[in-house]
Amino acid sequence: MEINKIDDSPGYLIESLSRNMRRFSAQQLREHEIDLTLEQVGVLSILGEKGSMFQNELADIMSKDNPTLTRILDLLEKKLYLKRELSPGDRRKFLIVLTKEGEEELAQAVPIIQQIRRTLFGNISSNELNQLLNLKERIESNISNYSKDVDN
Amino acid sequence: MEINKIDDSPGYLIESLSRNMRRFSAQQLREHEIDLTLEQVGVLSILGEKGSMFQNELADIMSKDNPTLTRILDLLEKKLYLKRELSPGDRRKFLIVLTKEGEEELAQAVPIIQQIRRTLFGNISSNELNQLLNLKERIESNISNYSKDVDN
C-alpha cells in the first residue's frame, strides 16, 4: 500500500492508535452491559478514590475543558451516579459527590476495565511503557516550549 | 500529585497525548488563517497525491467510518475544495476529486503542517518513532487477536 507523505506521520499514528483502543474499549463495555462511556468510567473511578472532589479539580486531573466536563457530569447526574453540591466556602464551585448508585455501577465496571487493560497492554513491558511516557512528556514539552518562545 | 489507579493507564496516556497534539495543531492552523480542520487537511493532502480517489478507498486509508467521512466530505464540498463524481462503473461509489481551489488551499496548508510536525517531533529520533510504531502494531494485534479468540 502506498504511503502518503502528509498522513504517515507520528501524529496520525498516535491518533489512530488512540481511536482503535477507544473503539475496542467501548465495545467491551457495551458487551458487558456497562452503560457508561470511557469518560464516564474515568469520572466515576476518580471519584471512587476520594468519594468527592471539586469540579475544577476533576477537570484538571482529567485534562478536560469546562464545557466538556460539564456535559459529562450532566449525564452522570441524570443517571443519579453523582450529585453536584454547592461549596459553602466558594459559591462558584461545585463539589461532585459519588452516590451509592454510582459506587455500585463503578464496582461493576472496574473488572471490565481491568480486563480491557490486560488485553491491550498485558504483553507490553513496563520498560516500554516508561519509554512511551517519556515520549509523551517530550512531545508535550515541545508544545509548551514553542508556545513560550513565540511569547504566547 | 496523587495518581489514580484507574486513570493512570497507558490508554489515558495515549489519549491525552493525542488530544494535546490535536489542540496545538488546530491552534497553529487557526493562527496561520488556514480554515481547515486536521481531518480536512488529511483528506486534501491524500487527494493531493493522486488527484482523485474513491470514497471507500479514502475511508480505508484514513480509517474513518462512513458517516464520519461523509460529513467531512460534505464540509469540503461546500467549501468547493472537492467534488463528488458518480462512478460510471459502479453507481454505488463516488469518485472524490480535488478542485483547483482545493489544491490552492492545500498548498497554503502544507508548510504549516510541516512546521507543526517539526515542532512536535523534530527532536524525536527515528528509532523512537519506530518503537512507537511497533508498540502501536502490538496493541492493535492484541485487539484483533482477542476478537478472534472469542469468535467475534
Place this chain on the structure above:
DNA sequence: AATTAATTGTTAGTATACTAATTAATAGTA
C-alpha cells in the same frame, strides 16, 4: 431469472472536544 447477500453511502441520534460568549461570585486594586 429471482431471491438473497454484501457493498456503498446517507441520515438520524448521541457523546466528546473545542471556541466564544455569558453569568455569577470572588479577589485585587485604585
Place this chain on the structure above:
DNA sequence: TACTATTAATTAGTATACTAACAATTAATT
C-alpha cells in the same frame, strides 16, 4: 468603597466518532 480582573461553571454552536437504521446498487446463489 468602587472598579477591575480573575475564576468557576454554563450555554450555544460546530466538528468528529460512533451506532443503528435505511436506500440504492451490485454480487452471489439457488
